Amino acid sequence: MELLAGALSLAVLPVLVILARWGANRWRYRRVPGPFAPPIIGNLPELRRHGSLHTYMDACRRRYGRVFKAFNKWIDGLVEASPQNGLMIYLGSKMFLFVAEPEGARKVMYKLINHNVGGMLTADRKAEFKANTKGLFAATGDDWRALRAAWQPAFSSSSLEQYARLMDGCALELAASLGRAGEEGRAVDLWREVGKMTMSVVGTCAYGIDFHTMDAPGRASGAEGAQLVQASQRIFEAGLLSGSAWGRPLLLFPDAERVVAWLAARLPDQALVDVTQARKTIVNVSRGLIRSWRTARGGCSPAPSAAPAAAAAKPAPRAPPAAAPAAAADAPGRDQGGKRPGGATGIAPGSFLGLMLEGNGGGRGGFDDDTVIAQSNTFILAGYETTANTLAYTLYAISANPRVQERVLAEIDAFGRDRAPGHADVAGGAFPYLEATLKESMRLFPAALMTHRLVSRPEGFDVQLPGGGSVNVQHGDTIYTASYCYMRDEAYWPAPLEFRPERFLPEGSALAPSLPLDHVFTPFGGGARLCIGYRFAKEEALIALVRLYQRFTFDLEPGVAPLRMVHRLTLSPADGVRARVVARA
Known part of the structure; x- marks a missing residue:
């Protein structure tokens, strides 16, 4: 009996902690309106009824006001609001709040810098490489400043002038493919078709190798490009929670992230195994390309595997902008066998990865290889589906x-x-x-439905309330800005829909x-x-x-x-x- 009582006590204790935090948060922010949310499941049933976060967000904005909370595993924060302009939504003991009022959102975006990026489920117990914590999106403070400086040459006017040739070549290939479909009388999914083009563009710009996404069916493709395409698409399909059943406990118990991640790594389902393998593929192919690049340049040694502390103190030197797009300049005439004219180094000079390595002193100091790989991974993930979605919507409209x-x-x-x-x-x-x-x-x-900022100031961050007054958002909380809502709001846009x-x-x-x-x-x-x-x-x-x-x-x-x-x-x-x-x- 004593053993049973002890086991019950251990089981009940986490529930009591959740209830206590839920009650404290409900009381603390009682002035902020919103739907009632029971502990643990929070507003999850309502989100499921709406079918997607964007429709739930806009429904909440219309019902409760222009500063509101919504939940997601990766949304964890607080912004106070007046009863006329706020909404609270709960998940367990967590509360998640969005600002859907443009001036308030602008203040958040301009005065706060850091992002709050959650952990990443993986079937790899060692979890040696964590792209979500090393990429530009997740970087904070001086690390972020150093990385952003290293990214800049890729988007200079001279770089864009040369990238335009690659973009035009890929667009012509897309047009040729669609022309064949038209001649055959076939319907096509424009979203998937333009996605092949955007993957070809960002993949070639990122790695300097042909991703072959525009090849005709049955045509041989380059090994590295094909692997990177398949892996990137698998990661997108998996979504934020890796497509795994282990994502559900994270939604219900966000404070138990470490426990759930530990269990998931030891008892992974097939979805988690697949997405983990996709991440490893990107890393392994990238490392192979870097080794080839380094060998062709006299065997430069990689930087120590560490966070870019040195680069934070002294930003990585920029490569000359005029030379940056050398790979893109010849891209429309690239060799369809997967090798580019003039060498077999894998990474073309002027590609984003080549630019990062050149600016990194050949790997002799500054960013370690994993950090460089994470930037190319971020480049693809940020530039592939977002642009494909925008093109698909524009063609539709x-x-x-x-x-x-x-x-x-x-x-x-x-x-x-x-x-x-x-x-x-x-x-x-x-x-x-x-x-x-x-x-x-x-x-x-x-x-992107929203942006977010982490309050990293020890004194917190003061937010002006639409109804007057202000509230101090505490250190460690996250503020989300709901651009989807205010870009469709009749208060700011005539005939918004x-x-x-x-x-x-x-x-x-x-x-x-x-x-x-x-x-x-x-x-x-x-x-x-x-x-x-x-x-x-x-x-x-x-x-x-x-x-x-x-x-x-x-x-x-x-x-x-x-x-x-x-x-x-x-x-x-x-x-x-x-x-x-x-x-x-």
Whole structure:
């Protein structure tokens, strides 16, 4: 009996701790309205009923106000609000809050820098490599500043000018593939098709090797590229919780992350084994490419395996911007066998990985190899599906709006149906209406629903309440900014749910937002953490759209409209965007 009583006590103790924290938090933030959430399961049933985080977020904003809380394993924070402008949602003893008011969100994005990145489930007990803690997105403080400085050359104007050639070559390959589908009368999933192109672009730019995603069926592909593509796609499909059943206990007991991670590593399910293997594939292929690169340059030794403390103190030197895009410059004529002309080093000079290694002194100091690999991994994960989603939404919106399509075609025809779009055209504003169409797509369908910031100041962070007064957000809490909500809010945008690209042009002033555009239109975030590759993404998308509409229009398949979305790692089309390719006369 004593043994049984002891076991029961051990089982009851965690529950009592959860109940105590839940009660304390409910009392502390009792002024903040929101749906009642029982302990442990919190608001999970309501989220499941809505089907996706983005619909639940917007429903909460409409019902409870423009500062609200929502839950996710990776969302852990607090922002106080007035009863008219706040919402609390609970998960166990955790409370998760979003700011869906543009000025408040702007203050958060501009005054706070660090991100709060949760742990990563893995079937690897050693867990030697953790890309989610070494990449630019997760880096904090001086480490982040050093890494961002090392990223900068890849997105200089001279780099983008040369990358445009690669983007144009990949867009032409996409157009050729879609042309074959049109001739055969086949419907295609535009989302998956443009995804092949964006993976080809970011993969080649990141590693300097051809990812072969645009190859015709049955064509031989380069080994490294094929492995990296398959692994990257598997990671995206798995989502934030690795697609594992072990993600459910993390949702219910977020404070037990270490315990759940320990158990998952020892009793992994197949989904966790698969995504762990995908991560290992990326690391192993990357290490092999780095070894080849180092051997070709006289066997430079890698830096010690450690956090980039040295680089934090002294940022990595930048490679000359003019030389940065050497790989991209010859990309349209790249060897389809997987090797690039002029050498067999694997990593082409001027690729992002090559740039990081060159700027790292050949690995002799500064960033260790794992940190360099993590940056290339981040480059792909940040640039692949986000741009594919934006392109798919834009193609959908143009196809669903004949008036918009007519203006897009007229603008592209005036530019020239046989003329190659380049960096100077994109940067010089040669496509004002097409760019407005792209912006309107990102406003209604942002790939990233929100941004977040960790309060790392010991004194906390004061947040002004919409109803007056302020609250101190404590050290260690996280604040989320819900751009999806305020970019669709009728308080800031006339006719917010209508697709009206002219709102971004002088002629559409009646549809323009009531606040400055950069305050209320933030698809790439804001402040110091503004997406470093936003110009790269914009250039890639515009070049692809020009090349496609020079040759085609698209007829959406029945049932595609209205488009159904779901939030995974990004906001994605739930069922793709199926359409038939129509060749222009």
